[in-house]
Amino acid sequence: MNEQTAPVTHEGERVLFPPLPYDMRRRSDAAVKDDALRAAVEAATLTKDTARKATFAEAFGERYDALRGLAERIKQHTLDHLDYYLDQFIDHAEAAGATVHYAADAAEANRVCLGIAEREGVRACVKAKSMVTEEVRLLEALQAAGVETLETDLGEFILQLDGDAPSHIVTPMIHKDRASVGRAFERELGAAYTDEPDALTAIAREHLRDKYRRADMGVTGGNFLVAGSGSVVVCTNEGNGTFCASTPRVHVAVVGIEKLVPTFEHAAVLLKLLARSSTAQPLTVYTDILTGPKRRDEHDGPEQLHVVLVDNGRTELLADPVMRDTLRCIRCGACLNACPVYRTVGGHSYGAVYTGPIGALVTPMLKGLTNYPDLPQASSLCGACGEACPVNIDIPHLLVHLRNELNAQRVAGRAERRAFKLYAWVLKKPWRYRWASRLVRFVLRRRADDDGYVTRAPGPGKGWTETRDLPAPAKQSFRQWWKQNKRDEPQRHRDTEVN
């Protein structure tokens, strides 16, 4: 079972935990040539992105921006007073009978969960989809400790069976097609091959139902922590979260501390945005609000509810005056679906748990900028992510901020930094600009073919002509033309020559 708990690429690297520093190009250059991968990701993201826009337009129209602004303020306010709301949450959760644990890092989060499993004699565990458990690698830890653990989200279940890793924060198996699922079921579960979605779901259901009955512990994440009531809110579409949280004796909710909101009223605002941004649904099919374990007069529910609050770099991130905005993220995945780079390279190219535009910000912050220098740079800054974000995280601006940090920490190559310094130096004086541009025009025009395109550019242009031709510059620049033809026409302003 071990190879199933630590998915590896064909090169033997762990998919989500590659050796550091991570070189994105090694994976992304192969990904762009993988037509099946690109087709799968493109189709799914395009559908979701289009549906997201339509559903917001229909539900809120012009008021959508006001709603986003409100969501932004709610999350920002809570983050600005995180200690206050954390205390409030802990008090209320404990009063409701839950046990609250605080885990400073990934290792501690796993220790806490394993401690609970050991004390309670847990042998089998069922798990719902949760990004933070991926982040701390809880599944691996449980398996290594001998607790048989099964992913119950259909996508995650398939990935676990197939020895694969999630590539999208909402749609973990977005990179896979139905045929590969059918083959995995045939191989691992002995089912007859099918690629019919309904048949596949039925096979998975059958297999999972029995596991729920036998499990002593259920692990979920949490989309929101409501400070005012001590509740954990879990949103799922398949109902597996509900099963995990209610069928086994012990329920452990592992949640990042940034998931706090003050009250239900605030959670309600964010719920309006979460499912619409993720999957264009007004709400997820199941929204479980879990406040304490089963009470004496209740029939259903777990005997114990443990909430593991995970820090793992978040307080440090909160102290960063610029990058702290990323903690507003509600992990809706809209920025991934909108991102043309994500669509082109797929999630595994990011070499980390958090992928796409938000991953390009969060991964360097949580795991070290020098370990992931490509992520902030591998973006055309087209702005589709920022436009899609329901909590107004200015993702392009933050990507640029990290690029500045990369240069300040001298991560960029010396040659590149020098080239930019030279470039800027040239541009600061009009005469230098004129002479340099003349030279560039001359060099490129000499290399151009009869149609006026350069097919192999020198120097910094080499990367360009790897995949495209480069139009040659014009024979005469605009300013030369102006000087010859227009300069002396009477105009109100003098065109001053300031050298």
Next chain:
Amino acid sequence: MNVSLLITCLSDQFYPRVGRAVVAVLQHLGCAVDFPAAQTCCGQPMYNSGYADDAAALARHTIDVFEHSAHVVTPSGSCCAMVRRHYPALLADDPAYAPRARAMAEKTYEFVEYLTRVLDVDLRELGCRWDGRVTCHDACHLRELGAMGESDRLLAQVEGLEHVPLGKRDRCCGFGGTFAVKYPQISGAMAGDKAGCIAASEAPTVVCNDGGCAMHIAGACRRRGVSVELKHIAEVIAEGLGLMDAGSV
């Protein structure tokens, strides 16, 4: 109306005809156009690549150059976005330049915006006629200006022009400045996607109002054997008003 042209470095070097078209159209509409010759580059490449200090230096230079201009018009959405959105932020802590940066941001317009929002032009009244089929690529920076699709209205006013929709229209072409050079495989794949959509539109002309995107799309189409002509909307209008010959370069 007194208008100063911010040509942008790419149009200056690669697409001077666009600059001439902008001048011709604005003059036709009654504007006095000048070209402050000391302008170089708005600083966007430095800004995007994480060299904020150099970008700020170029922002100061550009602000100086256009200090006395009433309106600044540029044929590029991305340079306009640089001036409007990023100059004030870049220079916010510079007491001498912060107010000037804000003033510069307020008076700078992208060409299409200037025609539709300031001059309130109706090309039908002007008798603009351009025969042919075009499709239209929106530069991503129009997102920042809230001007996505703004050129549609103008194109619809051109008699004889048939505008066929481009698939995945608001999708980035993959240019992104240094991104195109540093991540050529990713950027090239995005450009290939765009070239595919253009080929599928079967339009012989792509209207694209940004020098960077135009270079990228033209180069990608050329490499992939998609034969199209890239045109700035200013060229279409200038030709349509008889201010420029269709074939001239």
